[in-house]
Amino acid sequence: MINMSILKSLGLSINPKLHVTVLTGAGISIESGVPIFRGKGSMWEIPEARRLAMRASPPWNNKETWEFYEWRRKLVSQCKPNAAHYTLVEMENYFENFCLITQNVDGLHIKAGSKRVLELHGNMWKGRCMKCGKIIDLPETPLKTLPPCCECGYPLRPHVVQFGEPIDNKILIEALKASKEAELFLVIGTSGVVSPASQMPILALENGAKVIEINPNPTVLTPYMSLSIRGKAAETLPKLWKSFFTD
Ligand SMILES: [Zn+2]
Structure with a gap:
């Protein structure tokens, strides 16, 4: 009170x-x-999320990583x-x-x-270019192509700090x-x-x-x-x- x-x-x-x-x-x-990221009731209890997360891999600018992010982005797009x-x-x-x-x-x-x-x-609605360093807004889900590409043509990674990254x-x-x-x-x-x-x-x-x-x-x-x-x-x-x- x-x-x-x-x-x-x-x-x-x-x-x-x-x-x-x-x-x-x-x-x-x-x-x-x-959806929460750790603990009871977290997204890891959803088999689809686990399957997609396990396929996501460094250097994170690949289709598999974006498939996991698109799954999360779709869920979050419904949250206010x-x-x-x-x-x-x-x-x-x-x-x-x-x-x-x-x-x-x-x-x-x-x-x-x-x-x-x-x-x-970071922010799941942005991608980052590992070649030119540009951060690009990606507000729409689903994305047209996976992985999305930078203006310089290089595939983007999610602009999100991965586990173990500084x-x-x-x-x-x-x-x-x-x-x-x-x-x-x-x-x-x-x-x-x-x-x-x-x-x-x-x-x-x-x-x-x-x-x-x-x-x-x-x-x-x-x-x-x-x-x-x-x-x-x-x-x-x-x-x-x-x-x-x-x-
Ligand atoms: Zn670039």
């Missing part, structure tokens, strides 16, 4: 100059119906952003220094209208900077076990930020949080945001 000024209780006051950084994970997408995604758009519009970091590749933050999003693991260094540096500079840091729907994203709330805390976690379940981060709220993001975040403006 959120019925008081959470910010005030943390010693902060609402104003557009407050530095706010948000980290989102699978939890916010699950509430939009995006939820109230939590839209609340983050409102927050971006209000705060002058706002940074949204996400571990999700479904593109739902951008679909909702978020402008400045650091997508740590995060783009430029994005990582920006995300760490935004974590350090935050006065308020929100951790939404992420369990805090996947590094380096899991280090970001800790980095924020170490640099004096107040960190609020929203998650239906306790996580490894919970003991360190300034405040931990048990609940679904789509229900809790709009209430939390509203509470910022109450006395």
